[in-house]
Amino acid sequence: NAGVTQTPKFRVLKTGQSMTLLCAQDMNHEYMYWYRQDPGMGLRLIHYSVGEGTTAKGEVPDGYNVSRLKKQNFLLGLESAAPSQTSVYFCASSSGTASNQPQHFGDGTRLSIL
Amino acid sequence: AQSVTQLGSHVSVSEGALVLLRCNYSSSVPPYLFWYVQYPNQGLQLLLKYTTGATLVKGINGFEAEFKKSETSFHLTKPSAHMSDAAEYFCAVRGGSNYKLTFGKGTLLTVNP
Numbered sequence A: 001n002a003g004v005t006q007t008p009k010f011r012v013l014k015t016g017q018s019m020t021l022l023c024a025q026d027m028n029h030e031y032m033y034w035y036r037q038d039p040g041m042g043l044r045l046i047h048y049s050v051g052e053g054t055t056a057k058g059e060v061p062d063g064y065n066v067s068r069l070k071k072q073n074f075l076l077g078l079e080s081a082a083p084s085q086t087s088v089y090f091c092a093s094s095s096g097t098a099s100n101q102p103q104h105f106g107d108g109t110r111l112s113i114l
Numbered sequence B: 001a002q003s004v005t006q007l008g009s010h011v012s013v014s015e016g017a018l019v020l021l022r023c024n025y026s027s028s029v030p031p032y033l034f035w036y037v038q039y040p041n042q043g044l045q046l047l048l049k050y051t052t053g054a055t056l057v058k059g060i061n062g063f064e065a066e067f068k069k070s071e072t073s074f075h076l077t078k079p080s081a082h083m084s085d086a087a088e089y090f091c092a093v094r095g096g097s098n099y100k101l102t103f104g105k106g107t108l109l110t111v112n113p
Helices: none
Strands: A004-007 A012-013 A019-025 A031-036 A043-052 A053-057 A065-066 A073-076 A086-093 A109-113 B002-007 B010-014 B019-027 B031-038 B044-050 B054-059 B064-068 B073-078 B087-095 B109-110
Touching: A004 A086, A012 A053, A019 A086, A019 A109, A031 A073, A043 A065, A065 B019, A073 A086, B002 B087, B010 B019, B019 B031, B019 B087, B019 B109, B031 B064, B031 B073, B044 B054, B044 B064, B044 B073, B073 B087
Parallel strands: A012 A109, B010 B109
Antiparallel strands: A004 A019, A019 A073, A031 A043, A031 A086, A043 A053, A065 A073, A086 A109, B002 B019, B019 B073, B031 B044, B031 B087, B054 B064, B064 B073, B087 B109
């Protein structure tokens, strides 16, 4: 009954370092999403994927890259971390093509860039 | 294009009082509407959703929301607040075949004893 699992849960980086956040879902969902959450800003979509091997930009994609090599996994990469990328990152997934299907969220990754 | 406005970034109520969290949306196509709740240090959990049909939608934990097309609103209510309702609440809209959600900025609900 795992749902959406994000690793790691916490991370501190220095400016310029790189890292990859991993999202895994066990619900056989087609669509996966990466959001960032900042105080007073709600959730903003970084990148999303509508299926294995496909990715697309959301509203705040700069400084991030993603890959979806397997249907169950969606990776978010920071090539050269900047303090502005300090945030809480959430992964979500949803099924099918019906717009009434809700997104299921992981518990988040809290990332600090010093 | 679609957007969501949540009126009031912080709402404070007494335990047992009515909870009313406001959400207005704009969408160029018939919308699908969602309310999510986020407890501290957790992800978002679906409270309820409106797709088609009945305009009064019941969700988990005693919450409900009413879709009012004429007012482009989808306000969330609960007759009697409980301490465990303290959390941040997000309204979200998805328009037509667009599978992307647009979120409001959230309303933090505080429940006072």
